[in-house]
Amino acid sequence: MFFTYLRRELRRRRKAALVVASGLALGIALVIVVSSVSTGMSRAQDKVLESLYGLGTDMTVTKAAAAPGSGSGRPKFEFDAKGDDDATQSSDRVMVQGFQTLASSTVTRIGGQNGVAGAVGGLSLNVMKVDGQFKRGEFKQDESSGQGGRSGPGGQGGTGQPQGEVRGGGASFDVNSYTVYGTDVTEQGIGPLTSSKITKGRTFKTSETDAKVAVVDSAYAKEKKLDVGKTVTVHGTKFTVVGLSTVDSGDAAANLYIPLKQAQTLSDSKDKVTTVYVKAADSQQIDQVKSAIQKNISGTTVTTSADLADTVSGSLSTASDLASGVGKWLSIVVLAAAFLVAGLLTSSAVSRRVREFGTLKALGWKSGRVTRQVVGEALVNGLLGGVLGIGIGLAGAYLVTAISPTLTAQLGSSGGGMGGGRFMGGPGGPGRAAASKTLDIALTAPVSLSVILIAVALAVAGGLIAGGFGGWRASRLRPADALRRVE
Structure with missing residues (x-):
């Protein structure tokens, strides 16, 4: 009887049911779209941070660079001006990039702190290479000398020296720089290389701690025509390319990755690192681990992924703020309005069915039965609104993903937490001397199962709220009310 009456009433009041369902559908769809876009922006931001920070890394430990002294930190290049004119000369300098170095023993000390699951050291280097050639100039004698009695004996001027000038010659040199990152090949689960995918060849073997092998960023390999099996020379040392890597979210990679010991040898930084990558045993204890490291290891700067996220600006940050602020509040307001309208x-509708419910009560229906009937109708309307809302929300999320609007993430320093205005964490991050860096990220709007379940819950809640309004009104009706309206 309940379902028969329910079906008949919903069929008889299709327009009213559709209005209530549509209102709920609008609010539910907005919640799905805003939630999916927020998730997409969160993933985009994580993608940016991983390219700088390293997958699985919760924080980095560095030591701020010392204030430069007079003439310090400037590379010096010496060339032999003698020799053949066409001989190409080349010289390079390997410099530790960005921060002061830390003793390798610091990695062990950090790894022994409470709450630390793992710690790995890395050494960031910048190689500046100058190559080119000197060319001698040619002396051109002045053709007018010796004519008109204006020159001395032998066609020379009054000084006895040939008259003319040196033309051509000089020096032509190209200056190139690239980044090299020393990686601990025995612990590859943490650190910068984990944010890259090996697209050709292989990664390092754990036995290659001091081997002359390298993994090259694919963009740099394309530029320099490098491939697996070829060699690349760094400061006179030849490294065999064993793999090519690609960073998913932009160009924040080092150009070359080599074993840590080799990087230390090239830069005369034995047992030194510039960055310690740290993984916490529990993501809920990151702040406690950060405090412990700062307290027990003085002179270091600890930067978490949350600190780094504060430096992300640009349209990605703006859109994220809008989605988390305006978008969520707008969803709440629209949803609350939809619930209120559905209830009203x-x-x-109950007030227009006074004769109906009064007659049913006169026939023996209890107030509870009438209330359940009204709540049942409202609940069905709510579920119908949920189905429509989920459909519209999924369509909206799919549209955002299909369009894939491009957002820019500008990465800069927030000040002291970033250690002297340089990027933290990534392979090119420690010491990458730049005020800002811009990456382009394509926005997607993934819809998770939890969002769908929330939508269903909202639909049920909307139906119950609307049914609660109507049921309360219906429960107060008396059979006499129906008799007063009989014509």
Whole structure:
């Protein structure tokens, strides 16, 4: 009887049911779209941070660079000006990039702190290479000398020296720089290389701690025509390319990755690192681990992924703020309005069915039965609104993903936490001397199962709220009310 009456009433009041369902659908769809876009922006931001920070890394430990002294930190290049004119000369300098170095023993000390699951050291280097050639100039004698009695004996001027000038010659040199990152090949689960995918060849073997092998960033390999099996020379040392890597979210990679010991040898930084990558045993204890490291290891700067996220600006940050702020509040307001309208419409519908419910009570229906009937109708309207809302929300999320609007993430320093205005964490991050860096990220709007379940819960809640309004009104009706309206 309940379902028969329910079906008949919903069929008889299709327009009213559709209005209530549509209102709920709008609010539910907005919640799905905003939630999916927020998730997409969160993933985009994580993608940016991983390219700088390293997958699985919760924080980095560095030591701020010392203030430069007079003439310090400037590379010096010496060339032999003698020799053949066409001989190409080349010289390079390997410099530790960005921060002061830390003793390798610091990695062990950090790894022994409470709450630390793993710690790995890395050494960031910048190689500046100058190559080119000197060319001698040619002396051109002045053709007018010796004519008109204006020159001395032998066609020379009054000084006895040939008259003319040196033309051509000089020096032509190209200056190139690239980044090299020393990686601990025995612990590859943490650190910068984990944010890259090996697209050709292989990564390092754990036995290659001091081997002359290298993994090359694919963009740099394309530029320099490098491939697996070829060699690349760094400061006179030849490294065999064993793999090519690609960073998913932009160009924040080092150009070359080599074993840590080799990087230390090239830069005369034995047992030194510039960055310690740290993984916490529990993501809920990151702040406690950060405090412990700062307290027990003085002179270091600890930067978490949350600190780094504060430096992300640009349209990605702006859109994220809008989605988390305006978008969520707008969803709440629209959803609350939809619930209120659904409740008022249901209550209004009950007031128009006074004769019906009064007659049913006169025939023996209890107030509870009438209330359940009204709540049942409202719940069905709510579920219908949920189905429509989920459909519209999924369509909206799919549209955002299909369009894939491009957002820019500008990465800069927030000040002291970033250690002297340089990027933290990534392979090119420690010491990458730049005020800002811009990456382009394509926005997607993934819809998770939890969002769908929330939508269903909202639909049920909307139906119950609307049914609560109508049921309360219906429960107060008396059979005499129906008799007063009989014509």
